[in-house]
Amino acid sequence: MTDEIGAPRGHIKDVGIETGAARLTPEIIRKTALRMLHEEAGARLRTYLDICVRCGLCSNACHYYNSMGGDPTYSPAGKVKETLSVIMAKNGRVDVEFMKKACEIAFTECNLCRRCAMYCPLGIDTATMMLFVRRLCHKLGMVPQYIQDTAHSHSATMNQMWVKEDEWIDSLQWQENEAREEVPDLRIPLEKEGADVFYSVIGPEPKFRAQLIYQAAVIFHKAGVNWTMPATPGWDNSDMCMYTGDMEMMSRLKKLHFETALRLRAKRIVMGECGHAFRSVYDMGNRALGWRYPPVPVIHAIDFFHEILTQGKIKVAQKYEKPVTIHDPCNIVRGRGLHEKLREAVGMLCETVIEMEPNREHNYCCAAGGGVINCGPPFKMKRVLGARVKGDQLMEVHKKGGVTCIAPCHNCHGGLEDILHHYKIPMDLKFLGDIIYQCMEK
Amino acid sequence: MRGQTFLMRLLAGAALTALIFSASAWSQEDVENVRDSVFTETMRPAAVFPHDAHNAKAGIGDCAVCHHVVENGRPVEGETSEDRECSECHHGGKGWPMDVVRAYHQRCRGCHVERKAGPVTCAGCHPRR
């Protein structure tokens, strides 16, 4: 047993981490860490660290660990050992190199997918601890550049993609015009008060994937949904600040999002097919703002599509013929238990479903979630290699004849696209909305 | 159920002991072990106790130290109980052998601890042979 332990870290140079680190001294780290330990390391965190018996049962829960040939530094407890345990034990007396490594681990080797919390007999939530480390990095001004840029966009424009107010409205009207060629009486209702549904999306939808807004509009229109979108900031439900550990900014974003829905007196917030955004609105942002549950009911697109499909508001004209598989996004499965509704909806729309194993709550993350894909190109290969088990699952489905992978989450799409490409798996990717739009009676 | 079996064992034990006692003469010199008729099913080897040698070494002249008579919770001066079995009194009201065990342990070990002499560990008195 003399094999090397510990993946090489630090060979990936990230401008955000490097320039942040250049400004740090052990004294600054110690002061910041101590203050954070004092103010924010609460009972949960301390208890988790106190009672972990290092049994290693979490190792196999982690797709990174499984994908990286069982390198123990990738096991959830291993990542804690490499980061928070040391910071705690040494009371923040760690050097700059240590923090650089901790930053890389917390930001790019953990998707905060919470699978390990589910596999730990003691119920230790490693994601909470990794997020704590990320927040420390944030406070130290040392965050991977790409995701920090997104966070900056959030704080400057209140959306993820530097979309200006007029551009947002323009994009909606553009999609409305396009869609009216197909469905002449279709509208994308803006600023309508008292609608049943306040539809919010993530920044990349108007920026890169405007056809998704088009499709949603067609689906809502055909289903006779009384819906609206805001013409003001607050339309973006995404939140990379949640993942950089900038909880103050996360709170501002969620506050604006809720307040916009409340200003329009909407009955429900329906969100596009995105996982992290759902987590930020349904789970984390509301808490930071002091809401036990969101002040307006928050419904993920899958939940809503399931509702209109089962209520017969949308009729399926022709089932999707190619065999599909279902990728369960962590944030709506372990985050909201929507896996059965997702399967019922897919069952109503598709002829053949080939399941990946394991699935539902036990799914493997795409390794893009938790802001990892947002850390950008420098860490792309690590992310794709960390998702080898997902690649294996997809390859298995492909061998059984699977052609399409349905992934109702933006980040998953990004991650899976890279996985399919890297592992040379000839499958295509779809949102559930893509399938509904394609198969519905129009 | 347990009570019944226990009672039956007790009766059988008593009968057996009566038989043994009637067959052999009872004399202090023979005592090498702690015995009592309720100890029908022993969990440990009988406690080693060479009566005379022990008392000579320990300097115990007064029989009432162990063979006491207690009435209304007070020891009765001048009376001893060599003719009776410990379990006649120490039976926890139910013929419960734990009670005699307790009496022996407290008597023997208590004294050993107090005087810092003699065995105190389990194996000290109940050696496996």
Add this chain to the structure above:
Amino acid sequence: MHSLYAFLTGSMVWVSVLLFLGGSVYSLVSRAVMARKMDKMVYSYFSLHYALRSIFHWVIPYAARNWRLHPLFTFVTFTFHICLIWTPLVLFAHVGLFYEAWGFSWWFIPDLAGDVCAGLVLACCLFFLGRRLFLRDVRYLSTASDYVMLALVAAPYLTGMWAHRQWPGHETALLLHVFSGELLLALIPFTKLGHMLFFLFTRGYIGSEFGAVRHARDW
């Protein structure tokens, strides 16, 4: 010998029990107070129903998927924990001592069963040691304290068996047995052994979040 015996079976018993009880109450209460201040969501989301649902699935062998993924480990860990807690409570020698001190007693197991249970605890400890030494991830995760804890846990069972079987040096073994048992008890609230106290709360809380908030299973 006599003074040490008297000390270990006298004052030390009280010290260890008080450390265990006091330490347990202190650590549970102080964490509860800290959670009130810093983890308010614990109180908001804690749900007895979902906490018990989760705990229930994790205290039944093979009920959780991760138990099924590790069949041998699961068998060993359940055997270990059951024997570890159960054996000292129903051992004739302990029940007898309790009766001598307090005048009440309860059901006990035959000595042979006690030996078997202690032997199982030791065998399980060896298994855990083997994991720590030979499984790559567990070896990496293990710190010196984990080995010390394992030794501390094994000590009262090894010395207990030693004293009971009257192997050479059994008089010393008995003293070590009493001491290591007391040490183990006293250390529970202050070490990793604290998972005994906190398991219900950590598992219960994650169960509550998974069940009440996220509507997902966590086993």
